[in-house]
Amino acid sequence: MTHLYSAIPSLRLPSPLIPFTPPWEGATRVEIMVKRDDAIHPIISGNKWRKLKYALGNLPTGTQSIVSFGGGHSNHLHALGYVCCQLNIPFYSIVRGNYLGNETPMLKDLALWGSHILYVDKKTYQQRHSKDYLAQLTRRYPKSVVIPEGGSQADALKGVGEMVKEVSEPFDRIMAPVASGATLAGIALALKSNQQALGIAVLKGEEYLESLVSQFIPPSLTHWQIDHRFHCGGYAKKTAELTTFCEAFNHQMPFCIEPVYSGKVFFALKQLLAANAFCEGERIVIVHTGGLQGARTA
Numbered sequence: 001m002t003h004l005y006s007a008i009p010s011l012r013l014p015s016p017l018i019p020f021t022p023p024w025e026g027a028t029r030v031e032i033m034v035k036r037d038d039a040i041h042p043i044i045s046g047n048k049w050r051k052l053k054y055a056l057g058n059l060p061t062g063t064q065s066i067v068s069f070g071g072g073h074s075n076h077l078h079a080l081g082y083v084c085c086q087l088n089i090p091f092y093s094i095v096r097g098n099y100l101g102n103e104t105p106m107l108k109d110l111a112l113w114g115s116h117i118l119y120v121d122k123k124t125y126q127q128r129h130s131k132d133y134l135a136q137l138t139r140r141y142p143k144s145v146v147i148p149e150g151g152s153q154a155d156a157l158k159g160v161g162e163m164v165k166e167v168s169e170p171f172d173r174i175m176a177p178v179a180s181g182a183t184l185a186g187i188a189l190a191l192k193s194n195q196q197a198l199g200i201a202v203l204k205g206e207e208y209l210e211s212l213v214s215q216f217i218p219p220s221l222t223h224w225q226i227d228h229r230f231h232c233g234g235y236a237k238k239t240a241e242l243t244t245f246c247e248a249f250n251h252q253m254p255f256c257i258e259p260v261y262s263g264k265v266f267f268a269l270k271q272l273l274a275a276n277a278f279c280e281g282e283r284i285v286i287v288h289t290g291g292l293q294g295a296r297t298a
């Protein structure tokens with residue numbers, strides 16, 4: 001772990017916890033704080049640091065490369081590519097789709113950091129959890145460590161739990177986006193029994209997202225739930241309303257959001273406040289999971 005911290009010296013930890021008082025209907029009835037994990041590092045975005053910390057801090061001796069998966073805008077590949085560059089470990093990123101000649105800003109960064117980018121079709125990408133495919137990768141890249149998409153594996157939960165433990169003020173509810181579910185699972189595991197976790201689904205996946213979270217935590221833990229009303233059509237999809245909301249937010253507020261993750265969470269918060277969905281005086285923590293790099297167009 002020491003090696004990891006010396007390779008990335010500028011981490012801002014604990015991340016800031018700031019009061020948030022938007023001029024929105026219903027906002028004065030509750031107390032809102034934002035856990036600024038987006039401020040941890042300019043490149044290793046938010047929850048990706050939390051999720052990768054233990055995997056990268058405990059690499060088996062003799063590890064010769066890292067392999068992982070993601071889309072063309074992936075915050076996970078971006079964070080991991082940067083860390084591997086800093087640690088001087090070869091990184092093989094398996095990317096869904098073919099962006100040759102049409103690289104996104106994220107892929108351009110990966111190339112700058114010396115990552116090996118391997119484009120695969122949808123069918124190959126779908127095998128990313130299959131035992132046979134993973135064994136094949138380990139044969140192709142001997143002594144490699146394969147990290148699942150999004151960094152979502154059991155040891156990610158511990159890092160996410162540390163984020164919850166950093167919150168120095170008492171709170172009743174904590175809200176975060178849900179994609180692969182590891183972040184919400186890590187939060188739920190770290191809560192006290194009188195606290196609630198509310199996940200905002202960023203993709204269409206009623207029941208599916210619940211099953212992803214459940215695979216990581218004991219069934220006896222029930223103080224978490226997912227609201228499926230704010231995905232705006234699916235993963236990375238947006239409505240005109242969400243776009244307008246994010247633009248106005250970024251003009252008015254002291255920090256920025258993007259439409260794939262944090263934008264949907266704050267958009268949900270605004271609507272839940274207006275609908276009186278919280279108790280009077282409730283103390284709510286919103287986790288800003290970062291991800292602003294993914295919204296870049298150049």
Ligand SMILES: *Cc1c(COP(=O)(O)O)cnc(C)c1O
Pocket residue numbers: 045046047048075076150152177178179180181182183184261262289290291292
């Ligand atoms: C990856 C990511 C998420 C999703 O976290 P999961 O653990 O996969 O649910 C949320 N926010 C941002 C900014 C991300 O990059």
